[in-house]
Amino acid sequence: MELDKALEFAVILAWQxxxxxxxxxxxxxxxxxxxxxPVDFLTVWALRLGGYQDRVCDYDTRATTAHPEGVRFTNSxxxxxxxxxxxxxxxxxxxxxxxxxxxxxxxxxxxxPTPELAAQATAWMAGTRAAASNRIGSxxxxxxxxxxxxxxxxAFSPRLPSSGPGEVVDDRSASPNEPWCR
Numbered sequence: 001m002e003l004d005k006a007l008e009f010a011v012i013l014a015w016q017x018x019x020x021x022x023x024x025x026x027x028x029x030x031x032x033x034x035x036x037x038p039v040d041f042l043t044v045w046a047l048r049l050g051g052y053q054d055r056v057c058d059y060d061t062r063a064t065t066a067h068p069e070g071v072r073f074t075n076s077x078x079x080x081x082x083x084x085x086x087x088x089x090x091x092x093x094x095x096x097x098x099x100x101x102x103x104x105x106x107x108x109x110x111x112x113p114t115p116e117l118a119a120q121a122t123a124w125m126a127g128t129r130a131a132a133s134n135r136i137g138s139x140x141x142x143x144x145x146x147x148x149x150x151x152x153x154x155a156f157s158p159r160l161p162s163s164g165p166g167e168v169v170d171d172r173s174a175s176p177n178e179p180w181c182r
Contacts, residue, residue: 003096009121012113014082023049029108038093
């Protein structure tokens with residue numbers, strides 16, 4: 001799936017949360033990217049009657065002292081659906097194709113969704129969540145079944161009397177690479 005389509009689906013999933021009232025005509029997502037690099041910042045806007053626009057939120061992949069990493073809602077907007085979808089998209093950009101002209105600023109315009117488009121967005125998010133949980137589950141299983149590299153020193157060491165935390169129980173100063181502490 002193309003990155004622009006995923007961003008459109010993210011806003012569609014949050015449409016009911018964000019677009020209250022009859023004055024909202026559309027929404028847009030703005031981002032800039034450089035060829036071969038992931039997007040590190042984007043902004044979501046709500047466009048209202050009369051040409052007015054409200055910034056809904058920003059998403060930044062870099063944390064600074066001025067702002068945390070992730071989504072920051074503004075102007076009394078908030079949506080868990082949008083926050084979760086943007087978080088998934090921005091952290092998994094390698095799963096989306098980028099436009100051929102990825103070196104320039106991008107604008108994704110989102111019209112009020114039809115019921116069919118809302119259903120597609122919901123199905124996409126359910127599918128990505130299922131795929132993500134399968135990947136997480138398979139990584140966890142892989143970690144459990146991967147054999148250790150080399151011998152496990154604990155398996156071949158004699159049991160020493162227990163002592164307090166951090167106390168040296170066996171000083172192997174003759175082997176500087178193997179201090180024993182509990």
